[in-house]
Amino acid sequence: MTSLSTPHQDKATFLERLIFNNRPAVIVICLLVSVFLFWQATLIRPSTSFEKMIPLEHPFIEKMMEHRNDLANLGNTVRISVEATDGDIFSKEYMETLRQINDEVFYISGVDRSGLKSLWSPSVRWTEVTEEGFAGGEVIPQSYNGSQQSLDLLRNNVLKSGQVGRLVANDFKSSIVDIPLLESYPDPQDQGKLLALDYRKFSHELEDKIRNKFEAQNPNVKIHIVGFAKKVGDLIDGLVMVVMFFGVAFVITLILLYWFTNCMRSTVAVLSTTLVAVVWQLGLMHFFGFGLDPYSMLVPFLIFAIGISHGVQKINGIALQSSEAENALTAARRTFRQLFLPGMIAILADAVGFITLLIIDIGVIRELAIGASIGVAVIVFTNLILLPVAISYVGISKRAVERSKKDAHREHPFWRLLSNFASPKVAPISIALALIAFGGGLWYSQNLKIGDLDQGAPELRPDSRYNKDNSFIINNYSTSSDVLVVMVKTKSEGCSRYEAMAPIDELMWKMQNTEGVQSAISLVTVSKQMIKGMNEGNLKWETLSRNPDVLNNSIARADGLYNNNCSLAPVLVFLNDHKAETLDRAVHAVQDFAKENNKEGLEFILAAGNAGIEAATNEVIKRSELTILILVYICVATMCMITFRSWAATLCIVLPLVLTSVLGNALMAFMGIGVKVATLPVVALGVGIGVDYGIYIYSRLESFLRAGLPLQEAYYQTLKSTGKAVLFTGLCLAIGVCTWIFSAIKFQADMGLMLTFMLLWNMFGALWLLPALARFLIKPEKLAGQKGNSLFAH
Template identity: 80%
Template sequence: MNAVNSHHQDKATLLERLIFNNRPIVIALCMLVTLFLAFQATQVRPSTSFEKMIPLKHPFIQNMLAHINDLSNLGNTVRISVEAVNGDIFTKEYMDTLRQIHDEVFYIPGVDRSGLKSLWSPSVRWTEVTEEGFAGGEVIPQTYDGSAKALEKLRDNVLKSGQIGRLVANNFKSSIVDVPLLEVYPDPKDQSKLLKLDYRQFSHELEEKIRDKYQVQNPNVKIHITGFAKKVGDLIDGLVMVVGFFGICFVITLVLLLWFTKCMRSTIAVLSTTLVAVIWQLGLLHTIGFGLDPYSMLVPFLIFAIGISHGVQKINGIALQSSDAETPLLAARRTFRQLFLPGMIAILADAVGFITLLVIDIGVIRELAIGASIGVAVIVFTNLILLPVAISYIGISKRAVDRSKRDAVRDHPFWRLLSNFANSKVAPVSILIALAMFAGGMWQGHHLKIGDLDQGAPELRPDSRYNQDNDFIIRNYSTSSDVLVVMVESAAEGCSSYQTLNAIDALSWKLENTEGVQSAISLVTVSKQVIKGMNEGNLKWETLSRNKDVLNNSISRADGLYNSSCSLAPLLVFLNDHKAETLDRAVKAVQDFAKDHEKDDLKFKLAAGNAGIEAATNEVIKQSELTILILVYICVAVMCLITFRSFAATLCIVLPLILTSVLGNALMATLGIGVKVATLPVIALGVGIGVDYGIYIYTRLESFLRMGLSLQEAYYETLKSTGKAVLFTGLCLAIGVATWIFSAIKFQADMGLMLTFMLLWNMFGALWLLPALARFLINPEKVRTKKASILVH
């Protein structure tokens, strides 16, 4: 035995000797690191921000940030609609409830109190034209006492306020409390300390202090809440279910692993080391100052999946080696020597899929990329190093070893059948089928769209409470929650000039006649109303005057529609929805108009408002989609080329992945799933994770070809040794990820569906298409004469 060990020790690499000659130190170090990072992992909290969800370097966002102080209530806001279930809003009971809600919201941390607006706000005023000129005042005057007379006066004031369809529903059955938010605000307990807005906590406060409290107090009132902060809060709440899905995935994997390995010891070893990888990833995430946002909460799933993939390969290899190795240590060392480099290359390929996401200028995607890259890096230590070392102590059960011995010598009808994929008659048929699928996928993939394809929050289910609230506001108010803001820049004191106002008027007319636009409001809207009022309300005078003094006077009541220096006048465009087509039409209309009408002292800048942010995000996604795929494939191809030193081998591994990407795009187009922040990462991740199968299969195939076997026989032996691990891994991971499809969060369900499809198709492509391509691209004679590499035992 010593002679055998010595023989293998001579062939061992420096890394192998360093690890296996110091096994107690390796395990002790891993235990210490695990304890430290487990403590760090317990400190990880859900965390996100408005800025992380938007592409900060996009010109639209840059324009918005440059004028952020001049744009009131057009950033991160929440809208609370208070509905009168029976009757209308003009009752003492309703108005008292609305006042209480207004006051309650005022004291919630994170609310920009200066911009809070409802019918009870002093800034909400009415105006009318009388024989003596203009008259006006607060919609709810100081003399309001809830009497029938006061309520009748309130009704008149609302009719004259211009707030119908905005703060008050068209049917007078509800009104809105408009709540602007601060990303950072002073600590109520210590004003010198600044706190960051916690979206989950803020969402919970809205539920507890507003919805639950007032709907219980007054059954005649129903609360509807929409806005970015509420949507993110609901997403985080829904994603807490991820823990449950992780538990289900763990149990499924445990059962399938036990069935596959027939060994409890190795099953526990694989699961334990993979859980260690997840713990390390979460701990390191907190150590570098990151939290978990609605998108990166899915990363631990991916790390678990990748870890299981590599763990199964190691256990399968050790079981095969144990049939003729004298000790578990020798079997572990041989497997480490044989699989460490292909495993390392596969992990680097996984990492490439994540790292390429860094090119996207959106904070949540970049944090996902960083977090996932960290997770992939730790798998090198946990599943490629710690797992073989652990197995070298505990070994594989005799039952598993005996089964491996029997499998090594007996004929396998199933693998023999699959080996026909490498047959000279079957391979051309496979290639033709693949080409037909590629052509069909490309044709269907042309229908794939960028951005959201549904109203409301597509990240949530259509029947979710948020989307029902959003639907209520769309149906009952003239101004939707989807607002595109065009920033019209002029010289100082130039916003009231006829040239500027006339251009804004022309742009408003163009936009209001654009499909998908509800209405547009600007300085011009107020100016025309005032000029008409100054001329006894005659409709003939509802137009712009060329007299500068008249124009200056007409905009004096347009609070919030121009800045203090009168150099910026926002044009608010209310859209039917934020679907990609609607945004594209509105943006194109503005850009075409700007091209023809911009001057040195008159600029039309896009874009603020939630629809403007969505349009910018869509542009970034559209520009990044192809770039990411190209980068992923270039990096994967380069790594395969360096590893196998063969263009043919690289094509055999990469071409099935390309087919999967094309079919994945076709599936998204068929199911009506748009390419957006939630789904774009899947496209890159599917390539990175899927390349593992091809690398492991080709590594074994090349080794058998070098032994002198024909291609079909070499593939049969490959299937016997590593094919079952690839098949099992693909099915196991797909079943685990498929549990996401039942999530209450639609974007998680979409990601689960896409990843399940890509995992299965990458596995099938490696088993079916790789040998067919090898039949045409690989020259077995050339492989046999190739100098032996460190990949082969």
């Protein structure tokens, strides 16, 4: 084994000697770990759950979970609208198709069969007032046989059922099958075992057993499906295309790496060790019991990008050292010694950025944070340790070494031009431009909204099938799929008392007159109709009675609108959409009403329903956004301070990142992208990854300043040695994530756009603004000739 000379061995750290004096053991250990984790990675599957997507510790969600057993069919539901494309629903063929769909859905795993509702459900009934009193029955009676007489009777029953606009479209051209879901259900093979709802499988069953099957059977029928489970299933299907984007990013990176290194051996080494990092990350995720949800599926991309970033720095350093070292091992050891610490600090900064996301009380974001933190941790082993060891064996081609040697000794007009950013004349202009950009970005980012800004599922493209289905249901039914549920809590058997029902009536009136609200229903709605019916249908009697017996009788048919002991009565508020402004108005209206009307024995509690969950999520995002940003910058600044032991150095590295964050918020406002579950992590990811550039540039700049060079010349030498790697890394990272922009999944496209912008701006900020700040903050004369106290000083 070739080794360093004695003087160099003396300079070597314990870690360096441990690694390079035992290279075969390092290779074997990494190989064994890779085999085990590759096997683990093959077992990982796309998975998510309803509860992982919501902020479980938010008061709204805590109340919803507390009363979930009392809120029949108001949680995780799917709605299937069966449209008659020729004629209306009152035909023998349509009703038979609807019956078959109802029966087929009944046997799909994960369906709460007791709550399944359609025109064929016995619980869907009609009521009318006759001379003898009330009459009623099932909407589709036992005597139904598909004859014209039966269909005419069905039409009359539907009109008397109160389901027009709810289960039946306003134009009578479609009807809905309402499907409540179970988060876990008994295994058909083993009743003692519970299976978690598989959203992707469930979504595929809806497609195969319902949409494809029945549209093929009956060309006059069209199926529309909406609901959380269907949306998540479509997201997972769309994200399977991530593999294709990963392949595209891999090929682009291969081409750019070869152009950068001019050496196939080092290109393959960087790509191989980075792929090992991705495999380790996926394997460890499965080993620790995590799956891949729609958000954490993006983490392997980030790990690949970060791994390439550090790999490029290593290869660039080894190529520079190879021109003076007698062999590949010596070059690898010297590069390891020079770059391990800045690389380690940069990776810790990445990890800190990810770990701050753990404060957000949403399972998918926390899993993204854990997955990304695991990923950057393995990069320490694969790209900071395994890569130099691998290069110490395979070496770098003579052509690459010769080119590196020429580059080190020749004049570079481009780098000389960029070094003017550190000149006394250009630096003030740069600072002024940065201040103008900062002020403009801060001003425009006031337009940034929290939450969704579009109807339907903003995670999907507007022209996606899901959003077209959602638009159909919104346009044809009076009750939208966006429901805010207010839980009215009373004493036992108290929900039917006038003292409770009168305030509920007032709340419904207030909500129906709130902008963005379509309608509201509760047990009061049924009570008024029944009281009117008990008084010969006279509209004058469509009001609440003060007689307790009358009220008790009037809510007898208000199924699902109060719990078993009449201590909880939900008010269902149907909204036009779930845009942030709509949710804010509705929530504030309820909160204002609750302040005035809450008292002992009567409490108006928010919130359930999908709109309630969205409102809670928006509040968590709004509360966490600034906290995360501050935490990320405190942690990154602390890391820089510990590393360089200089406030000036810390400001030089952190201030360009601050400018990028402000401009990123302005871009989101300009593009109409709200701050939500999908985009909030970008803040931490962008800062965490972007700090790498500043750390690598400043560590080299400081070493040249200590050598006695004036600032502009020191920056020119910095650019010659590491500028190319930084520029290449920024472009490579940006190209890798910009492929996401073409994804069918809109939130992935939004993340791709934002990360591309932030990565490029962070790179540009490090190259442009860092030296300008150094001109004002760093005193080169104080550093010249000093050994220094930074962690990078030797």
